[in-house]
Amino acid sequence: MTVVHEPHADTSEGAQEMVPRSQLGAAELMRELGSVLRLSEAEAAAAAEEEPGEDQTMLINMGPQHPSTHGVLRLMLELQGETVLRTKPIVGYLHTGMEKTAESLTFLQGGTNVTRMDYASPLFNELVFSTAVETLLEIEVPERAVWIRMLLSEMNRVSSHLLFMATNGMDIGAVSMMLFGWRDREEALRFLEQVTGLRMNHNFIRPGGVAADLPDGWRDGLARALDLLPDHLEEYDTLLTGQPIYRERLQGVGIITAQEALALGATGPILRSTGVPWDLRRDLPYLAYDQVEFDVIVGTYGDCFDRYAIRLNEIRESMGIIRQIVDRMPRGDYRIQDKKVTPPPRARIDESMEALIHHFKIFTEGFKVPEGEVYVAVESPRGELGCYLVSDGSSTPYRMHIRPPSFVNLQCLPHMMRGGLMADGVAVISSVDPIMGEVDR
């Protein structure tokens, strides 16, 4: 952490930097809060008068190399003693222009690009991109592909939430939890590897279905994870949920109200922690989520503990969904039998000239998608993950925009951290669970 003595002295951020208090009128200062809290002008002016003078506060810089900032998030903090007044998240350190890259990749290659955005839940990126392409094509994927997608999504949600458990524990100082979380996440990833061949960045969900059918013995691999995890989740309860020190660190910390969360566009566990029961799986069902039973977990206080508890219980709900999927996995094709969209089976290439041509065309030129634009959203572990896709009728997207939940959720940080202690800031960042890969894209 570096102390910034003078504006723009120690960094080269220029205008992106937090403006010092002397250059900021009281009205401007309250604009940030006032618009969210819907304060009247009189209330805002009164609140601004209670603000300390510039000589009482200090601007400091946290990150982008700070271990608790989950990668390369940088926060400019204004502190009065140990109390955080203003926070400004500065992002962009991982920006690699993936939306620009997407415009030069075909719809088939697009999956390899988007899967790297939210690297903790790659299958959701592939799912939302593939669904957007399928909506433009106006095709329906076979039932088995739908259920395979649901199975993988829910397993990915489990692994992503377990990663949260690990990093949350690490940030709070519960190092055992970090080890437990990584260990159990590995069990979830082992199943994903058995099915897709890769632990991460699978590129398994593709336009038209999935890349391959479930392998032999997938039920055994799944049974191993499903047998292990429930007991381990009980251990988490013993280790963390009921532990006084852990509750002290999280309860009443980083509170956000439903009104604020909705105004800021927050989704996922952050919104649900404020008591708003909004889950796209239930409220705007996609795949076959309207055919499985699960509960939407909501909190009451909107604090860090609620967000922890929601994610812990969402793991249990996801495992419940997985059990229903295992029982009801339909038979049939795992991808659409449309040779213009999906490549023919490898064996067909040796015996059919037509299959060879289709194979060649799909992998060199790609398939063409009719003109149009759609917005498709799924419930990722972090909230609403959307894809806005524009096609001009060629085989590459004209514009591909991902609506990353972490990017929008990060805007809640200044409101959650305001008035709290500097040390609680770490818990708050952790509870937002940002993945910088999808923030910066």
Place this chain on the structure above:
Amino acid sequence: MTDARTDDRGAAADVNPERQPEPEQVHGAPVTWSRGQRVVHPTGATYLDVIRGLIDDGFHVCVDLTAVDYLTAAGRALPDGVAPERFEVVVNLLSMQRRERVRVRVQVPEDDASLPSLFDLFPGTEAPEREVFDMFGISFEGHPDLTRILMPEDWIGHPLRKDYDIGRIPVQFKGAPEAR
């Protein structure tokens, strides 16, 4: 894959006038349908009023705000009375009560690439509007802090514009090896 059928119900109305004699409108702005999704097309002048009207209709959450540069695809389908411009700002709104989405597409001309900011209506558009400014150079009047968000502050150009080539910028790190 089925053939691309017409998505524009306004255009379909011309073919079959009995089914839909009047083009559908929301708060004075024409409405089209894209793959079953409702799209409203206000102008830059009526943009804020249409959004305010939609908020009154229950669309209380602004899910996403982004933009598209139609430099190389000018001939896209738009309803009557909407003149295509180079840029288009796309706002996705959500009504949790009605469990509905609506999309607002505004044409933004190249020579005056600016729109009023939605910050006062939806504080959550702060970061997305900065991203659009950064990537497309569209400015939002009334935005409290319109600076670059993803690119470095001293970056020249707006990368997601269609006339901004990929791979044009040499590696910026010191001591980078020469191009092979």
